Amino acid sequence: xxxxxxxxxxxxxxxxxxxxxxxxxxxxxxxxxxxxxxxxxxxxxxxxxxxxxxxxxxxxxxxxxxxxxxxxxxxxxxxxxxxxxxxxxxxxxxxxxxxxxxxxxxxxxxxxxxxxxxxxxxxxxxxxxxxxxxxxxxxxxxxxxxxxxxxxxxxxxxxxxxxxxxxxxxxxxxxxxxxx
Numbered sequence: 001x002x003x004x005x006x007x008x009x010x011x012x013x014x015x016x017x018x019x020x021x022x023x024x025x026x027x028x029x030x031x032x033x034x035x036x037x038x039x040x041x042x043x044x045x046x047x048x049x050x051x052x053x054x055x056x057x058x059x060x061x062x063x064x065x066x067x068x069x070x071x072x073x074x075x076x077x078x079x080x081x082x083x084x085x086x087x088x089x090x091x092x093x094x095x096x097x098x099x100x101x102x103x104x105x106x107x108x109x110x111x112x113x114x115x116x117x118x119x120x121x122x123x124x125x126x127x128x129x130x131x132x133x134x135x136x137x138x139x140x141x142x143x144x145x146x147x148x149x150x151x152x153x154x155x156x157x158x159x160x161x162x163x164x165x166x167x168x169x170x171x172x173x174x175x176x177x178x179x180x
């Protein structure tokens with residue numbers, strides 16, 4: 001039953017009117033209070049409750065996006081780690097092949113019995129080791145730079161802020177340290 005129908009019934013002198021008169025209901029003041037309360041409720045809804053709900057929804061979306069970015073970063077890092085292991089395995093295989101070739105040359109030279117050929121084989125072994133070490137160092141340097149750049153880019157994307165040169169340097173150093 002709404003307030004207007006109650007007012008009409010009470011003014012007509014019905015049962016509601018008797019009850020209202022018994023309790024001393026002042027209809028004009030009651031209607032004013034109901035209107036004031038309705039205005040306050042509407043203002044609270046539009047000015048307080050609705051903006052808070054919008055803010056909570058935006059934060060929920062940001063958190064969901066952050067989690068999705070984290071999953072994507074983890075997948076990328078796993079792919080990079082797999083690629084790094086493949087590169088390392090290839091470098092080790094090349095080094096082993098070079099060393100085995102050098103040993104083969106050394107065996108042939110040793111069988112021939114000449115000191116000069118033996119010295120040449122040892123030189124080849126040293127060169128193979130040096131070449132493998134240089135290749136390994138070069139590949140690790142490239143890998144560290146690429147992973148460092150990826151970490152800096154993904155960190156900037158996840159946090160949503162522009163990283164300073166010092167932050168970028170620190171992240172790249174920390175990533176390089178963890179890769180060793």
